[in-house]
Amino acid sequence: MPELSFILDDLTAATEFVRSLNRKIVRQRFSASGTWNPDRVVLAVSSGQIVAMADCVISDDGRAANGSLLAHPNSGAYAVTALLHLKQLVSVECWQSTLRVPTPATISISRRYFDETFDQAAWEISNELMRLHGPQHHLQPVPIVASASLLRTYAIPPLHRLDAASRSQLLAAAANPAVAAIRTPAGHVLDSRGLMAVAFELSNLPMQARQHVSRLMLLGTAAAHGHTCDMRLFQKLVRPDAMATFAEGVRLAHASDNQVGGIFTFEPRQRDLVASFLEKVATKSLPSALT
Known part of the structure; x- marks a missing residue:
């Protein structure tokens, strides 16, 4: 050069x-x-x-x-x-990128040189929701790739080096995140956004599907917390079958890797807390829904 x-x-x-x-x-x-x-x-x-x-x-x-x-x-x-x-x-502290039309080259660069990479539309939706309701963790979009930085932060080995049993553990947690979280060998608990990004990779979900899942999760979570979402925006930007595509990809990947053992441990969630949260969502009595 x-x-x-x-x-x-x-x-x-x-x-x-x-x-x-x-x-x-x-x-x-x-x-x-x-x-x-x-x-x-x-x-x-x-x-x-x-x-x-x-x-x-x-x-x-x-x-x-x-x-x-x-x-x-x-x-x-x-x-x-x-x-x-x-x-x-x-x-x-954090370098982020957004992709409108992901390509193999931009995905590779994002995975290596950025800490978090988001779908451009999800990023714009997130910014608008935060402008209206203030900065809140649940209004952050899910990354569409699992970056090298993410894996280093949680001390997770490169995904292609994981054994089938360890992949199975991650996919099982992603399939039912309300039941248990994943704790890494280094003692870190993988947050839901990171778990989703890893599940995208392990299920080999196409990039376009990842983009739609990210938008759907963001709008759905915002609505569950009592924030008003423009349904016209939802219909324009989100494919309704996105989550079904993701769930089927996780199911098939989990079935092929379903083995006993693995390097991770499951961190059971406190059911009382989960039930309390779901009740607040149903009644729109979360703190964010009251402002």
Whole structure:
């Protein structure tokens, strides 16, 4: 790779670079709203030409950055280099990415270089719900890939190295998360969002189905907590059969891996607490439903 130089935070140059790209690439990158207001931008320059860009939007609390990449054809490596330079400039706890039209290349980059990767539509729905109801954990979307960072955080071995019994444990928990949680050998309890992301991978669920499941879970959880959701948005963005597709994928994967043992342990949930939660959901008496 030729030596690169970088241009920092030049929105005029960045806009010109975006306009120079194929329209299909731009549509895959940007949201339908067309708004783009990055906090930081790094442009990668090779042989006097801008060949790639990495940009990010920093969360209000300064803890996370949502980053994106763009590059000329066959210049993806330059975009990754720009991202690595951007990470040196922006100190946050979590790097996030969003994908409108996932491709093998963008999925691979997201899995390796980002902590969390979301469906673009689910991310926009989440932001709107939080704007209306305030930041709440249950209004965060489910990641559509299990990142290398996620596995490191919970001390889970690479998924392709897991034995069938351990895969079976994860899939069993994903199939019935209200009954038990998963505790890793390092003692970490895998949260529901992480468990779903892992289950997506183990069931080899197609990316489009993952996107629809993520949207469905977010809107369903928001409604269960008493938040009003626009049904027209639901009908436009969500395939009703998404959860059935996911459940069938988990069932088939679990059946093929169903063996005794495994490196994980089940952490039984307190049934009284679960019952209490479900009752509050049914009566819309959760704290978030009262505000």
